[in-house]
Amino acid sequence: MTGHESRFARIDVRQWARACALGMNAALAFVCLNLGRMGKTTTTKWGATGIATHVGMSKAQARQALQALEAEGLVRSIRDGLRSIVDSGAGIFAWVPQSVVFGVEGNRVPPMELLREYADPMLLRLFVDMYERHDLxxxxxxxxxxxxxxxxxxxxxxxxxxxxxxxxxxxxxxxxxxPDDDLIRPHVVRAGASGTDNYDAWWCRCKDLxxxxxxxxxxxxxxxxxxxxxxxxxxxxxxxxxxxxxxxxxxxxxxxxxxxxxxxxxxxxxxxxxxxxxxxxxxxxxxxxxxxxxxxxxxxxxxxxxxxxxxxxxxxxxxxxxxxxxxxxxxxxxxxxxxxxxxxxxxxxxxxxxx
Structure with a gap:
């Protein structure tokens, strides 16, 4: 981490939903890219090496994740290894601390690496989405x-x-x-007018967190x-x-x-x-x-x-x-x-x- 990087990642929640749809590695890479934003700009200096180092994936996997994000239009390569993060313009952000990637002293496994072990990108999505609602x-x-x-x-x-x-x-x-709320909707199976909505995935992911x-x-x-x-x-x-x-x-x-x-x-x-x-x-x-x-x-x-x-x-x-x-x-x-x-x-x- 350098002095240009933020103490927290400002993640556009609408773009975040699209990143999670690409799979766990793409979602993790998206968090890292947002953490690497330079000041208040959309420019990030993080690449495959930094992502692989901090979230427990190989460089090849990190490169594939970056390619998937670029193909989805969530990230653009600009120059000299720099990338630009594409915001949705909705202005709804989750403010996620850098410690979810780097960890804190005394905890051996940082949260992002820990959540990767669950192989459930929707669990990771819920974790980050909760930061948008968090109100200390x-x-x-x-x-x-x-x-x-x-x-x-x-x-x-x-x-x-x-x-x-x-x-x-x-x-x-x-x-x-x-069940139509943005936080819970991705984790509820709607049953239609005659049935009962299924919240099992929601409760299971809350329990996992x-x-x-x-x-x-x-x-x-x-x-x-x-x-x-x-x-x-x-x-x-x-x-x-x-x-x-x-x-x-x-x-x-x-x-x-x-x-x-x-x-x-x-x-x-x-x-x-x-x-x-x-x-x-x-x-x-x-x-x-x-x-x-x-x-x-x-x-x-x-x-x-x-x-x-x-x-x-x-x-x-x-x-x-x-x-x-x-x-x-x-x-x-x-x-x-x-x-x-x-x-x-x-x-x-x-x-x-x-x-």
Whole structure:
């Protein structure tokens, strides 16, 4: 990579669909060519050698992929090994980070090379198309209309200021998107007026992206179903393995500590938790009492690799601030409940000593 290349690829989604129709190697080559754009121009300096080096194909395969893209009219050779990428003019772009090709430190296989192993160009197409919908500042990832998981709410414990709420899910996912939506349409088999549309390919590819770790899930707690990210808490439950960001893991751990403090020795509440766990996943959260009536829990699906744009940097700054605020709030509640429990236990010991 040279200083002329971008930190992310600006991929025209309409041209991207045509590239994917040419097969996996042509699609991978198209991503690399867009990553090699020189500044804001359509000129790219990437060729067969660079493509073969970074996405796990031979030079002969890379040359064939370039020839297929040129024959389709997606790329033009101009001079001295340079090529020009032909945009559709629609102005709809997916902003894909360079890390999907180069990888990041600690991950041995870059995403593009990993997806090539699936030999499914439509899986690669979905992965890139999701970047066009990805909205970190707005909802913290993909909009809930893309992938939606229902969480039911159960109040386990009430105090004047804070309640402990259990949210339960059986991991039943659905997509509110119309089958005619550009994101989902290539992966749905339409059945016509008398039948039922087949979403199997859509769900299989979403599952594959989850299995590769390229699509992660976090939780988002909002005061209402239509709240934007700026008024919501995003966190990673302490009992989940791994985490997406340290900030969200910190909030999740602090929330768990409050739950443990508030439900200490509350055997009835823990019995209720065990009963709920028999029906699916249970996430316990301490909530300010005024939030409970309208509070909703949402699963946010988020692409793990993110372009280093100003919007992404602003989101990380906001997330860090949010984590500080809620971690401190949860810590204060934990201390308050710890002090009150200690005082109650001391009174019990004194009463026992008088008997």
């Amino acid at each position: 500042p707005g909802v913290g990832g993909l909009p809930p209309c893309v992938l939606h998981e229902r969480w039911d709410k159960h109040v386990l414990f009430r105090s004047p200021a804070w309640h402990v709420v259990a949210f339960t899910s059986n991991h039943s996912l659905h997509t509110p998107l119309s 989850r299995a590769t770790g390229l699509l992660t899930r976090v939780l988002r707690l909002a005061e209402s179903a239509d709240a934007d990210a700026a008024t919501a808490i995003t966190f990673w439950p302490a009992e989940w393995q791994g985490h997406d960001t340290p900030e969200e893991a910190r909030v999740g751990t602090a929330a768990e500590a409050v739950v443990q403090a508030m439900l200490r020795k509350n055997h009835d509440a823990w019995n209720d938790v065990r009963a709920l766990q028999a029906t699916g996943t249970v996430v316990l959260l301490p909530l300010p009492a005024h939030m409970v009536p309208q509070a909703t829990l949402q699963t946010v699906y988020r692409l793990r690799y993110r372009p280093h744009t100003k919007e992404t940097q602003a989101w990380y700054a906001w997330l860090s601030h949010q984590a500080d605020v809620w971690t401190q709030a949860f810590h204060d509640v934990e201390v308050q409940w710890g002090d009150s429990i200690s005082a109650a236990e001391e009174r019990e010991r004194r009463e026992a000593g008088r008997i």
